[in-house]
Amino acid sequence: MDLLETDNKTTITTIILLGFGDSPGLQIPLFLVFLVIYGVTMAGNIIIIVLVITDHHLHIPMYLFLGNLSCLETVYTSTLLPRVLASFLTGDRTISVGGCFIQLYTFGMLLVAECYLLASMSYDRYLAICKPLQYATLMSTRLCSVLSALSWLCGITVMTLVMSLMSKLKYCGPHEIDNFFCELTPVINLSCSDTSLVTLVGLTLSAIDIIPSCLLTMISYICIIAAIVQIPSSDGRKKAFSTCSSHLIVVSIFYGSLIFVYALPKKEALREVYKIFSVFYTILTPLINPLIYSLRNKEVKKALRRAAKKYGISKRFVGDAE
Numbered sequence: 574m575d576l577l578e579t580d581n582k583t584t585i586t587t588i589i590l591l592g593f594g595d596s597p598g599l600q601i602p603l604f605l606v607f608l609v610i611y612g613v614t615m616a617g618n619i620i621i622i623v624l625v626i627t628d629h630h631l632h633i634p635m636y637l638f639l640g641n642l643s644c645l646e647t648v649y650t651s652t653l654l655p656r657v658l659a660s661f662l663t664g665d666r667t668i669s670v671g672g673c674f675i676q677l678y679t680f681g682m683l684l685v686a687e688c689y690l691l692a693s694m695s696y697d698r699y700l701a702i703c704k705p706l707q708y709a710t711l712m713s714t715r716l717c718s719v720l721s722a723l724s725w726l727c728g729i730t731v732m733t734l735v736m737s738l739m740s741k742l743k744y745c746g747p748h749e750i751d752n753f754f755c756e757l758t759p760v761i762n763l764s765c766s767d768t769s770l771v772t773l774v775g776l777t778l779s780a781i782d783i784i785p786s787c788l789l790t791m792i793s794y795i796c797i798i799a800a801i802v803q804i805p806s807s808d809g810r811k812k813a814f815s816t817c818s819s820h821l822i823v824v825s826i827f828y829g830s831l832i833f834v835y836a837l838p839k840k841e842a843l844r845e846v847y848k849i850f851s852v853f854y855t856i857l858t859p860l861i862n863p864l865i866y867s868l869r870n871k872e873v874k875k876a877l878r879r880a881a882k883k884y885g886i887s888k889r890f891v892g893d894a895e
Contacts, residue, residue: 604661617863618643634717686728695793
């Protein structure tokens, strides 16, 4: 451990991410599992990004939101998993303080942006299903772009404020974080300065970012479900409920784990539980979001078939869009 003497206290320069333990028998199996997860997540999201950019049929608000979500989760996943994979192979679980801060800033910014982006997407679906005649007026491509940009801007603003406060702290140890990435509260706990202000600001901003966007998302889906109930066709209701319930399960897992980890007071006895919930929103949701939101969608399947036809790829790789 490299240490630098500062004001009679030692300032840490590297941090050990304890991750999922150091049992030799688990490292290779965990590496293979996370490698598959990373590969599938990246492939699914990159396919959606390419389709949304290249296929003019998808240049409408719903798919522009999905393209933004996929772009966000591509960066989001790449911020965390490559470092985890390297630690499984090499056994080196150290990260520099600067690298930890960069990871925390990038991850936090994308996390906040995703909260607002999911809320915007749920509002878009609410307008499309509950106010179909007014949809084109209420949700234009321009408004979609503005909402997407604001989502990213909110993430940047929140994390810039938090990191500016954290940069003023002195970090004297302990030099270990019992997680697989640099998370806000564990990093704050490394400080030997007064952390009451940054802790209060972090908790307040977490509540402001997570809870209202979660409520807006849930209210939108409740209104959508109420509209679906009124569909006269039983087949139509069944199909709509299938799609809606899938979306609702994903956002419930995402927001539920976020609220548990960030918006509630920390308890030392639940430290391992926090790590498990961290896996839900960092690894599980980016993996299943492309399937739930996009790759099961009829228009996306058609876009895949058009791309397959254009580049001479067999239909069996993209499925039946009918």
